[in-house]
Each structure stands twice: as C-alpha cells, then as structure tokens.
Amino acid sequence: MKKLRIAVVGAGEFGRRHMRVVSRSERAELAGVFDIDPARAAAAAAEWGGTVFPNLEALAGKVDAAIVATPTTAHVATACALINAGLDVLVEKPIAADLESARRLVDAARANGRILQVGHLERFNPAVAAAGRIVRLPLFFEVHRLSPFTPRSLDVDVVLDLMIHDLDIVLSLVGSMPEEIRAAGISVLTPKVDIANVRLAFPGGCIANLTASRVSTERVRKLRIFQPRQYISVDYARQEAFMLEVTQDHSIASNPMPVEKDEPLRLELESFFECVVGRKPPVVGGEDACRALEVALAIAGRIEDHAKVVARTVGALR
Ligand SMILES: NC(=O)c1ccc[n+]([C@@H]2O[C@H](COP(=O)([O-])OP(=O)(O)OC[C@H]3O[C@@H](n4cnc5c(N)ncnc54)[C@H](O)[C@@H]3O)[C@@H](O)[C@H]2O)c1
Incomplete structure (x- = not known):
C-alpha cells in the first residue's frame, strides 16, 4: 500500500x-x-x-x-x-x-x-476510552488539569489552551450543551486568564466542575465521573482508570479498569x-470542535462578568 x-x-x-x-x-x-x-x-x-x-x-x-x-x-x-x-x-x-x-x-x-x-487528543487517551465505554448517565464531573508554566500558547487563555481538552471530553460524554455556566479566573503570569474554575449545569441535572491552571507547581490531569451507583476515576497522564461501585449488599467494590496504554x-x-x-x-x-470552542468562549465571558463583580466589591471596600 x-x-x-x-x-x-x-x-x-x-x-x-x-x-x-x-x-x-x-x-x-x-x-x-x-x-x-x-x-x-x-x-x-x-x-x-x-x-x-x-x-x-x-x-x-x-x-x-x-x-x-x-x-x-x-x-x-x-x-x-x-x-x-x-x-x-x-x-x-x-x-x-x-x-x-x-x-x-x-x-x-x-x-x-x-x-x-x-x-x-484526549479522545484517543486509552484511559478515557475505557471510561467512555461504561459511562451511561453521568451526573457529576470533577476535573483538574494543572500544568507548570511554559511560555507557549500564550496567544490564548488557559480555557482555550488547556481546559478545552476537558470541555471536549465532558461534552462528548454528556451529549448536550450546558444550559448554565458560572466561572471565575485570574491572570497570574500573563495578561490573559491563567487559572480558571468553572461550573457547567446541563439539562437533566448533570453538573461539571472544571479547574485548569497553567501556572501550577505540580502537574495534575484527572477526570472523575459519578453516575448512579458508580464512581469512575481517570488519570489522563498515567493512563489509569478505576471504578468504585455500590453493590447489591450496599458495600463498595473497587474495580481497576483494563487500559491498553498507548501514545494518544x-x-x-x-x-x-x-x-x-x-x-x-x-x-x-469540526462540529465537535466548534461546540467545545463555543463553551470555552462562553466561559471566558462569564469570567469577565465575575471579574467586574469582584472589582466592584474591592472598590466598595476602599
Ligand atoms: N493537542 C495537544 O495536547 C497540544 C499540546 C500542545 C500544543 N498544542 C497546540 O499546538 C499548537 C502549537 O503549539 P506549540 O506549543 O507547538 O507552539 P510553539 O510556539 O512551540 O510552536 C509554534 C510554531 O508555529 C510557527 N508558526 C507561527 N505562525 C506560523 C504560520 N502562520 N505558518 C507556519 N508556522 C507558523 C512558529 O514559528 C513556531 O515554530 C497550538 O495550537 C497548541 O494549542 C496542542
């Protein structure tokens, strides 16, 4: 060939x-x-x-x-x-x-x-794929993506640079767009937002909490998903995943999930x-990428709104 x-x-x-x-x-x-x-x-x-x-x-x-x-x-x-x-x-x-x-x-x-x-890229992470095979009704996500500072990708903020990976994963697992977004962010080493914390609420009640930082002292890339009777934890970087499940007799069973590691x-x-x-x-x-971008840009807007509220609060205290 x-x-x-x-x-x-x-x-x-x-x-x-x-x-x-x-x-x-x-x-x-x-x-x-x-x-x-x-x-x-x-x-x-x-x-x-x-x-x-x-x-x-x-x-x-x-x-x-x-x-x-x-x-x-x-x-x-x-x-x-x-x-x-x-x-x-x-x-x-x-x-x-x-x-x-x-x-x-x-x-x-x-x-x-x-x-x-x-x-x-994370769609091709074998640990994410393993989790995706058992996610049926995600109700709650807790996601952390923290990286040490590098002077690259500074043409965009941390949401477009790093959090967009997790937004794409969450949107693909939930299968709908959020109906409510709350967000806060701060710039630390660049003029753009370097740390962001976001709460997305989806129709049907699913909530996703996401934190991303590009000025962290440590490197963390974790995705936790809760669905009825199950908790799934994914370490993107280590390509590890495990599931905790509430059994019929109300005890908790821990199940490591088989992951065939490979370079995403x-x-x-x-x-x-x-x-x-x-x-x-x-x-x-392109359509999936546009959906992730649309949410990322909406988050940027919410971060700006939040910054104005904070500025008013600080101003009132002076
Ligand atoms: N998928 C991932 O996990 C992942 C990880 C890191 C970076 N990225 C993405 O990869 C892209 C590049 O990031 P990077 O860290 O390599 O940045 P970089 O700054 O190291 O490299 C960018 C390169 O593009 C060149 N360049 C600039 N404008 C150009 C143009 N118009 N035509 C041709 N070359 C041009 C620059 O000279 C430079 O060599 C960004 O979009 C970034 O978001 C993706």
Missing part, C-alpha cells in the same frame, strides 16, 4: 512531536515541514526527515494531507489555505480563537469535500490517516 504523504505546518514543540509520530508510522511518510521561521523548519527536518517547504503554497500536489500545529491565531488562515489547495487537514486544538473563524474553516472543508480533524498522539494520527484513506468522518471533526 502506498504511504500517505504528510506535511507538518509549524515546527514548534508540538509540531515536532507530530513529525516524530508521522516519521514512525507504517501508513504515512513525513514529506516535509513548513514554518514561518525557516531555521526551525530546517532543524526539525534534520531531526525527523522530510523536505523544508519554502511556503504554504509549495505543499499543493506534493502531499496528501497536512497537520497544522501553528499558534491558535494562525489555525484558520493556514488550514483554509491547505483545504482550498485540496488537502485533508488535522488542525491542532482549539480549532480557532473565535467561533466565526471556526465556522469558516468547517464550511471550507465541507465545500471542498476535505477531511477536517481537530487535535482533541499516535492513536490520533493513525485514526486521521485511516479517515483520509477510507474517506470517513473523523472521530473529532
């Missing part, structure tokens, strides 16, 4: 990870890389192979599909140009920084009959390649 020719656009930290995974795939080959910083592209190509494309236009006809790993604010312009040139595209998360641009990208993919996958990025890209070859809709397409 002929290998898919893949290009990576954006040779930063995450683009280089994509390059590593593509270069080791049996289904695809790393055709090359483009970055607005040619030295970065050259260094990445020296490490993982492929040619250095001089510009975006040079990819047309040379590759079958492209991975967009630029900063978020460049996702839509880059991905639209590639789609209009006839390529299938996996664009990193979040799909865009605003909903109108995200919709433009989804429409461009549809109009050109191209596959558009969005890099909501590898699983995500293999799934993308399968969709490209089989012309199948991706596991996380």
Whole structure:
C-alpha cells in the first residue's frame, strides 16, 4: 500500500512531536515541514526527515494531507489555505480563537469535500476510552488539569489552551450543551486568564466542575465521573482508570479498569490517516470542535462578568 504523504505546518514543540509520530508510522511518510521561521523548519527536518517547504503554497500536489500545529491565531488562515489547495487537514486544538473563524474553516472543508480533524487528543487517551465505554448517565464531573508554566500558547487563555481538552471530553460524554455556566479566573503570569474554575449545569441535572491552571507547581490531569451507583476515576497522564461501585449488599467494590496504554498522539494520527484513506468522518471533526470552542468562549465571558463583580466589591471596600 502506498504511504500517505504528510506535511507538518509549524515546527514548534508540538509540531515536532507530530513529525516524530508521522516519521514512525507504517501508513504515512513525513514529506516535509513548513514554518514561518525557516531555521526551525530546517532543524526539525534534520531531526525527523522530510523536505523544508519554502511556503504554504509549495505543499499543493506534493502531499496528501497536512497537520497544522501553528499558534491558535494562525489555525484558520493556514488550514483554509491547505483545504482550498485540496488537502485533508488535522488542525491542532482549539480549532480557532473565535467561533466565526471556526465556522469558516468547517464550511471550507465541507465545500471542498476535505477531511477536517481537530487535535482533541484526549479522545484517543486509552484511559478515557475505557471510561467512555461504561459511562451511561453521568451526573457529576470533577476535573483538574494543572500544568507548570511554559511560555507557549500564550496567544490564548488557559480555557482555550488547556481546559478545552476537558470541555471536549465532558461534552462528548454528556451529549448536550450546558444550559448554565458560572466561572471565575485570574491572570497570574500573563495578561490573559491563567487559572480558571468553572461550573457547567446541563439539562437533566448533570453538573461539571472544571479547574485548569497553567501556572501550577505540580502537574495534575484527572477526570472523575459519578453516575448512579458508580464512581469512575481517570488519570489522563498515567493512563489509569478505576471504578468504585455500590453493590447489591450496599458495600463498595473497587474495580481497576483494563487500559491498553498507548501514545494518544499516535492513536490520533493513525485514526486521521485511516479517515483520509477510507474517506470517513473523523472521530473529532469540526462540529465537535466548534461546540467545545463555543463553551470555552462562553466561559471566558462569564469570567469577565465575575471579574467586574469582584472589582466592584474591592472598590466598595476602599
Ligand atoms: N493537542 C495537544 O495536547 C497540544 C499540546 C500542545 C500544543 N498544542 C497546540 O499546538 C499548537 C502549537 O503549539 P506549540 O506549543 O507547538 O507552539 P510553539 O510556539 O512551540 O510552536 C509554534 C510554531 O508555529 C510557527 N508558526 C507561527 N505562525 C506560523 C504560520 N502562520 N505558518 C507556519 N508556522 C507558523 C512558529 O514559528 C513556531 O515554530 C497550538 O495550537 C497548541 O494549542 C496542542
């Protein structure tokens, strides 16, 4: 079988990870890389192979599909140009920084009959998949995603940078959009919100509490789900999951859940390649990504409202 020719656009930290995974795939080959910083592209190509494309236009006809790993604010312009040139595209998360641009990208993919996958990586985390197989009626979520500070992805706030992963997972498990959002956030090391705490209320009564920080001293990535008679705990980073269950005799049974560990990025890209070859809709397409973005942007709005209330309270005390 002929290998898919893949290009990576954006040779930063995450683009280089994509390059590593593509270069080791049996289904695809790393055709090359483009970055607005040619030295970065050259260094990445020296490490993982492929040619250095001089510009975006040079990819047309040379590759079958492209991975967009630029900063978020460049996702839509880059991905639209590639789609209009006839390529299938996996664009990193979040799909865009605003909903109108995200919709433009989804429409461009549809109009050109191209596959558009969005890099909501945790969908491919084997521990999340194991939990997803037993979640029937989630009633309560408690989610923590805390990371030490890195000077990357600072073009967006922590909700679009980190919490969007968990928003996508919660939305996919609940299967509906929240009807009420309460949120608070603060900026610590950047002008944007670096720590956020959110409460989502869904029709039917499910509540999701989410906390995300990109200025933490520790690294925590945990998802806890409560549903009737069951508690499911997932450690995203360790790829571990276990379930506590109330038995018929009202005792609590602990059940570790079997998880076949694998690299989520590898699983995500293999799934993308399968969709490209089989012309199948991706596991996380543009519509799902737009839903996660819509909630993330609504959260940003609630955080602004909350900040105004706090400012009034502080002002009144002076
Ligand atoms: N899925 C995940 O778990 C995950 C994790 C980290 C980052 N990301 C996403 O990956 C993307 C990149 O993040 P990063 O940490 O690698 O950032 P980075 O700053 O390390 O790298 C971005 C690269 O893109 C290049 N670039 C900027 N504008 C460009 C353009 N218009 N065309 C081509 N290249 C351009 C920059 O020169 C840089 O090399 C972001 O969207 C981020 O949200 C996803």
